[in-house]
Amino acid sequence: MEQAQNTRNTQKGKTAIQSLALEVPQSGHLCAVDEDIFWLRMPLPFDLDHINLYLIKDGDAYAAIDTGIGTSTTQDLWDQIFKRISAPLSKVIVTHMHPDHIGMAGYLVDRFKVPLYMTFSEYFAARALVAGPRGAPDWQDKAYLQHCGMDQAYIEQASKNKGGISKVVKPIPLSYKRLHEHQNIQIGKYQWQVLIGRGHSPEHACLYCEKKNVLISGDHVLPNISPNIGAYSTEPEANPLEYYLATLKQFKSLSADTVVLPSHKLPFIGLHQRVDELVSHHHAHLAALLKACKQARTVKQCLPVLFDRELNPHNLFFAIAEALAHLNYLVYCGQCTRELNDKGQWLFKAR
Secondary structure: OOOOOOOEEEOOOOOEEEEEOOOOOOOOOEEEOOOOOEEEEEOOOOOEEEEEEEEEOOOOOEEEEEOOOOHHHHHHHHHHHHHHHHEEEEEEEOOOOOHHHHHHHHHHHHOOOOOEEEHHHHHHHHHHHHOOOOOOOOOOHHHHHHHHOOOHHHHHHHHOOOHHHHHHHHOOOOOOEEEEOOOOEEEEEEEEEEEEEEEOOOOOEEEEEEOOOOOEEOOOOOOOOOOOOOOOOOOOOOHHHHHHHHHHHHHHHHHOEEEEEOOOOOOEEOOHHHHHHHHHHHHHHHHHHHHHHHOOOHHHHHHHHHHOOOOHHHHHHHHHHHHHHHHHHHHHHEEEEEEEEOOOOEEEEEO
């Protein structure tokens, strides 16, 4: 097993971000965070090659927090986990709609005949995403990419690659229990409060246990990397970055030494510092874009401002949405204008 990183230096005078001294669990194994919480990992077929999942003791059973992508590999690993714990699930809690989080929810719910817990927006967004366009024409998806300045060859190729989500998400249960902001959920002996983060997804649920001083942060607060904040073709004029920055603030009200259990990378301590880093990261991107847009630019022309590496087709899809989200933020706060040129491309220019 790989030993978790011990510490990471941060800015002088601020609480250092420390990765917990835990062994990273191998596939099909668990790592005890404490006597009630267990960390496991599932593989992902992306550059970010894993997702962290958690099991929490709930009487004689366990509550599962997120489920992994819906593949036969993940299913086999879950079956190994159940042999190890020799106990059923009592509930399945999904933080948000993305396939690596909800992918195996249907399998787990059906296997144990237990409820699925999600927020309203995430549950129905997941149902819609998996259902696909159902015959609706894709001219709006193509227009989105044209507005972003992508060439026709890319637009046509991207259109051919649609529709793969349903292949990695098991059928979503037809019933769910709704999570509400500030709701308390009893899991075993402890109450867990639901905190809602927006921007990465519509109504992302994080879980906080004050007695344990533990936050299960999902994708909303991650160490080392920032979650994707994107404006996609379904709502191209959205301002998700505003929602994300606004909902980050609440985590500064939690204890500075809260143990954070994220969906990617390593569990850590240093929540306040990490929130500050994420805010600074996005404001640095906004400043760089504002400087670059002294001359009018398309979204595509802004990509090198935000990303200093070559982007493969998978990453490019998210990078376009991320760049547009930042540019939309500048438009809504009055620092930038957006106009459509005669090629059908948005041009963004600093005021």
